[in-house]
Every structure is written in structure tokens, then in C-alpha cells.
Amino acid sequence: MKILHTADWHIGRRLNGTDLLSDQMHVLDQLVEYIKDEGIDLCVIAGDVFDRSNPSQAALELVNEYLYRINIGLGVPVLAISGNHDSRSRLDYGSRWFEKSNYHMRTSIGDILKPVVIDGHHFYMIPYMDVLEAKQYFMDESIVSHHDVYRRVTAEIRNVMDHGARNILVGHMFMSDAKASDSERPLSIGLSEEVGTDLFTDFDLILLGHLHHPFAITHDAIFYSGSLLKYSFSEVRQPKGFRVIDTGEGIECRFVPTESKYDLVHYKGSYDEVINEKVTFPDKNAYFKFELTGLETIKDPMAKLKMIYPNTLELRPVVEVRENSMSKVDVNRSSDREIFDAFIEQVHGSELTEYQQGLFKQLFKGDIDETD
Amino acid sequence: MKILHTADWHIGRRLNGTDLLSDQMHVLDQLVEYIKDEGIDLCVIAGDVFDRSNPSQAALELVNEYLYRINIGLGVPVLAISGNHDSRSRLDYGSRWFEKSNYHMRTSIGDILKPVVIDGHHFYMIPYMDVLEAKQYFMDESIVSHHDVYRRVTAEIRNVMDHGARNILVGHMFMSDAKASDSERPLSIGLSEEVGTDLFTDFDLILLGHLHHPFAITHDAIFYSGSLLKYSFSEVRQPKGFRVIDTGEGIECRFVPTESKYDLVHYKGSYDEVINEKVTFPDKNAYFKFELTGLETIKDPMAKLKMIYPNTLELRPVVEVRENSMSKVDVNRSSDREIFDAFIEQVHGSELTEYQQGLFKQLFKGDIDETD
Numbered sequence A, B: 001m002k003i004l005h006t007a008d009w010h011i012g013r014r015l016n017g018t019d020l021l022s023d024q025m026h027v028l029d030q031l032v033e034y035i036k037d038e039g040i041d042l043c044v045i046a047g048d049v050f051d052r053s054n055p056s057q058a059a060l061e062l063v064n065e066y067l068y069r070i071n072i073g074l075g076v077p078v079l080a081i082s083g084n085h086d087s088r089s090r091l092d093y094g095s096r097w098f099e100k101s102n103y104h105m106r107t108s109i110g111d112i113l114k115p116v117v118i119d120g121h122h123f124y125m126i127p128y129m130d131v132l133e134a135k136q137y138f139m140d141e142s143i144v145s146h147h148d149v150y151r152r153v154t155a156e157i158r159n160v161m162d163h164g165a166r167n168i169l170v171g172h173m174f175m176s177d178a179k180a181s182d183s184e185r186p187l188s189i190g191l192s193e194e195v196g197t198d199l200f201t202d203f204d205l206i207l208l209g210h211l212h213h214p215f216a217i218t219h220d221a222i223f224y225s226g227s228l229l230k231y232s233f234s235e236v237r238q239p240k241g242f243r244v245i246d247t248g249e250g251i252e253c254r255f256v257p258t259e260s261k262y263d264l265v266h267y268k269g270s271y272d273e274v275i276n277e278k279v280t281f282p283d284k285n286a287y288f289k290f291e292l293t294g295l296e297t298i299k300d301p302m303a304k305l306k307m308i309y310p311n312t313l314e315l316r317p318v319v320e321v322r323e324n325s326m327s328k329v330d331v332n333r334s335s336d337r338e339i340f341d342a343f344i345e346q347v348h349g350s351e352l353t354e355y356q357q358g359l360f361k362q363l364f365k366g367d368i369d370e371t372d
Helices: A021-037 A057-073 A088-092 A095-101 A131-138 A146-160 A271-275 A301-308 A336-348 A354-367 B021-037 B057-073 B088-092 B095-101 B131-138 B146-160 B271-275 B301-308 B336-348 B354-367
Strands: A002-006 A042-045 A078-081 A103-106 A116-118 A121-125 A166-172 A205-209 A222-224 A241-246 A252-257 A264-270 A287-293 A312-317 B002-006 B042-046 B078-081 B103-106 B116-118 B121-125 B166-172 B205-209 B222-224 B241-246 B252-257 B264-270 B287-293 B312-317
Touching (some): A002 A021, A057 B088, A088 B057, A095 A103, A146 A166, A271 A301, A287 A301, B002 B021, B021 B057, B042 B166, B078 B166, B131 B146, B205 B241, B264 B271, B301 B312
Parallel strands (some): A002 A042, A121 A166, A166 A205, A205 A222, B078 B103, B264 B287
Antiparallel strands (some): A002 A241, A116 A121, B002 B241
8 A cells, every 4th residue: 555644734834924825735736646646545644734723714725625636536545633733623623524535534532542444554543632631531640741641542552453454653743863843833831742762663654743854753664754845944954745655565665855836045144145146046036034244234135135035034134253253452461542452453354544543542632541 | 305494503602791502502402303303304504504704613513513413413415505604614614525425515606506406406505695796706797785696696597497496595695574683794884785585486495594583584485494592682582493394296384493491581670570589580590681770779780680590691770760750840930949859859759858858958058049
């Protein structure tokens, strides 16, 4: 069976106030095309389809449209769970009708022991749940971390699972040797989010969402698909795409990169080289975050940058610090004049002109002891 | 075919701040029971399932649950349209999956010429649309009122309909000899809302939502089901229930009343008779709106009323106006003392005591001419 594994679509997400719906459609078109062309048998979405618990109408329409294309248009079963960004009730709305078309949207802890069984594969769908919720659900006071939650969840499943079947867990969590980027909303405050890989040895395959880096973890059976797009400037260097898993003899998993409509670029340099195009970028329409020196005397640099790079989203001024920023003057052993000269040189990068020296003398007159 | 016709559920509606979800469930339970017991073949919901375009999670769950019971639980087709309170996108979410189970949620003008055909009955589903929208959709500048909208809609349908079939229109509008209550949100401002009955002669049956009174219109073929509950104190005297239409030889339509969990009561009288139970009500737990006299000297009357009538929602003080409220004293021809006496009698309903008369004399001394 060929499984396409994706997660963290975050439909409705905005980047520095910019709407990303058309960017998201651009990638989802590739994903749908791939499912069609490559004969994918099943699509797994490991949480955070929406970015907010209360998605906009446009976001709802987009998700509705693409899931329709995959599930009804192409007739491919869809197995999805809710993530920490999703609202369970909203995702659950209509789910009992969806099931009849093999679109399984699982949002309830109450269903974690009922695998979706397709073609000898048992998919244990574990929607995101927080520590308090799991503690109450299992009435288990020993649950105080996310690791505890999944210790309990996997123990429960172990009791009922068919160990002869191919068992696949779909979840939305922070696996322990994975690193979080800026755009994964913290799962909890004050409680450890990390879940150890050792809990999942009963499963042949663990397909995850939450972390946006598709290579956030290196493991034979545990995979993140990564997010649909780069959703923060901390993800600039992350590849984006989806995973395809072939469960033939063994399990083969590979990452399929997608092409973004616009890339994210974080550039650090000088205003001069950017505005005068002394540095070139593959796409001037990329979403730029600039950290630039030389902005001190520029009026409205953002507007000027947008003339060339229309999708500039962020501009941070960098105050140029000269290499020898530490003063070479020992204030205890130098005259006031020496201190002043050193200061002027440090700030302006040049010595006082004769005229300036004259002014200095005039202003400070006898107040400054030149020889001390 | 036995059709159950309902509308204006307004799930999520609050009455003077009070949540009505359990009241709504109480009535929906009766509706589902009726469908089961009476062998209803089809359920029509003529708009405003939700009260707001952005329903709460509890409202979403409730609608999801009852539509599931009717459509999948009992296997009864559901034909529904969006009303002016609903958000189209939200209602449309999942609708293409619902269709596969004969749950047809129609929210788009683009679909009005595609009837849902069930057992020789052609259901033209007309979601609520406003004047501007219809004008743009049909590119017809002559559309300036709701009547114009439906003139165009019915003309369009007339061109394509099978006149030999049984044609049923499902809509959400204000039919012209119908009267609006407080809780039907105005469809538009500054444009006539009323739609004439003469436009619908091509249809065997017109099943409507929007007006909350089930007998808002008297017509052989045009029916309102009325709302699920009394949603404002202006609806106190309205029966609530649903309609059952039998389309055998002819068309038989009857109204089936439902029982509310708590009734709405609007009582006008005195505080004394209410608080001392000199007047009795069938259910002290009803939702009361009291308009009472004699509140002037009562401290926190609302709290006291709630001790007996816990679901009191509204209390309006009524200042008792005596029958002869016009003063009999001609101020131009009476002494100040006569004017004052008349005033005291009017306000207190009694003459001054001797002690008060003494006080009066003392205070006004010679300033008041008693004989003028």
C-alpha cells in the first residue's frame, strides 16, 4: 500500500499579516496531482489541518475543496486527526458522514482503541490531547507529562492490538530528539512536551505531525512529514513536502519535496547592496525578512525595498558595530582630549579636522586639562 | 410521501442571556421520535438551523448529533437550505459528503435550478439570498426588492422545470401576508422584504422558513413550519411545532405541536399578586417576563421573584397611573394650597393628615396666599 503522509497544513495561517491561502493551494495542487499520478492508496493527515480553532470561511472552503478532490474526486481514503491548533468540534462536524466515504476524521480520545482498518493495516489514530485531559480521561494521577500521556495511550493500545497485523500509529506530538521551530505553538506551559521514541516499539510505523521539519527526527519507523509551507522565518532552511510510504515487503519511506509559490528568504546585509541589487536573489517576489545595516539615514526604507521586493514582510535595522568597538583609550591614563579624540574616531571613523579641533578648544577652554 | 417540514431551529440562540440548548434538545427529541414513530419519509429544514454565522462548539455538536440521528440513524433523507442567520460556508462544509447519504444541504444560488429529486418529487432548494447578491448573480438591474428576487428565481425555474412532476419549493423569505415578530432578523434595511404569493403558482407546495409563526400565512400550498421554540416574548402566544405533509392523491398538511421544556410567559400585573402568589402559573419554572406595578419601594425585586420563579428573564417596572390622572385643579383659578392638596391626593391617593397640614403651614408660612 502506498501511503501519502502529510500534516500541519495550517490553512488560514498568516505570515506577518500576509494571507497564505494561494500559497497553500499552490502546494496542495501538487499534492493532489501526486496522489493521482502516483497511484497513492491512502492519505494520512497528522493534525493541524486548520491554523485556528475558528477558521475563516475561506479556510473552511479551501479544506473542504481539497479533501473533496482527494477523497471523493480521486476516491482515496483520508485518515486524519485533530492537532493542537484545530478545534475538535469543528473538525468533527460531519465526520460520521465522511466515514461512509472512507474519510476518517478522528478527534476524540474515546476512539483511540478503535483502529481504522484498511487492507490489513491497522491505523491507530491519536488526536492531540493535553496532559490534563488525558489525566482526567484515564483517571490516572500519574500522568504529568506528554511522555506519560503516550505511555498510557500505547499501553492501552498494546492490550487490544492485533500484533500480527501491520500497526500504524498516527499522532500529533513532539518526539524527543526533535527540535521545535518558532511556529509550533507550545503544547503546554510548564509541563514537558517531549515524548520518547521508546514508547512506540509495538508499531511498524509512526506517522507524526506537530514539528514542521520533515527531518526533525531520525528513526527507522518514526516520521514527521513536516508542514505544508515554511510558516516562520526560523523554517527558512527547512525542506517542505510530504512523505510517501510503501508498505510492501518492508517499509520504504521517502520525502517528496514540493515547490512553494514564493520562497521565504532571511537576508542579513547592508541596505546599499539590497537596494542597489549588488546582491541577487532567485526570486524578487519571495517573502523577505531583511536585517540591514545602513538604514540610519534612509527615509521609509520599507517602502523603497518593496519597490524591488514587493513581498518584503519584515525589516530590522542593524546598527553597524565597528570591529574594534572597545575603546583603546584607558580613561584613567588619558587626557580628556585624548578620550574625546578616540571617541570621535570611533563614531565617525575619522580624526577631527583642524576646524573641529579649533571648535573643541574654544568650547572646552581651560576646563579640560590637556596634559593630565 | 410523508414530509416533515421544520425550520428556524436557531441552535445557539440565547433568550435574555439564557442558554436554550437543552430546550432545543427537548423539542428535537420529540421531532426525531415523531419521524421514527410515524414513518416520515423525508425531512425538510427551511433555513436558520444555526442562530449565528459563527456557531459555538456546543451548537455545532448539537446540530451534528440530531442530523445524524435523522439522516443516518433513521435513514431519512434531509433536505436543508441556509437562512439569513446561517453562514453558507459553514453549512456547506462537508455537504458533498452528506449528499451521498441523501442529506442535501443547499447553500448556493448556483444550485437553484438543480432540484433534489426523490420519489417523483422535485425539490427546488432556494437558500436565502439578499437583493444585492441576486442582482449581481443574475446581472439584472431590475432586481431591487425581495419580491423581484423571487420573480426572477421562479421565472428561471419555470423554464427548466418538469411541469408533470410534483414540484416543491423550499425557501427562506417573508411572504407578503405574513407578520414578523421581534426575533426574525430583518432581511434587509431600506428594501422591501415582502414577497408576494402570486409568484409561486407553478409549485404544488411551498415550504418556508424565516417567519416564526406557523400560521403566519393562510394558503392552500404555502406553509411556514414556524420556529422550534418561542424565541422572543412577542412569540408568547404562538404555537410551536412542525408540519407534516402527506403528498398522496392530493396534498394534506397539518401542524403538529411540540411541547417546550419551559414555556414563555409574559405577565402584566402587580408585584404583590406575583410575589404573594395571588395569581398562579402552570409552571413556576417558565421563562417569565414580568411587567409589574408596585415595585417602587421593593429592594432588589428581581432576586425576590427568582426565589419563586427561578427562570425570570425580564422585569419591567410599571408606574401605576390613576384613572383621573389629569388634575382637576385649574392652576390659574386655584390657591397654592388647593393645588398642593390636589397634587398630594394624586400622588399618594389620600388627603394630608392634620399633622402634614400643620407642617405645610409651618413650611410655607405667609409665602402662600391661601385665598387667591
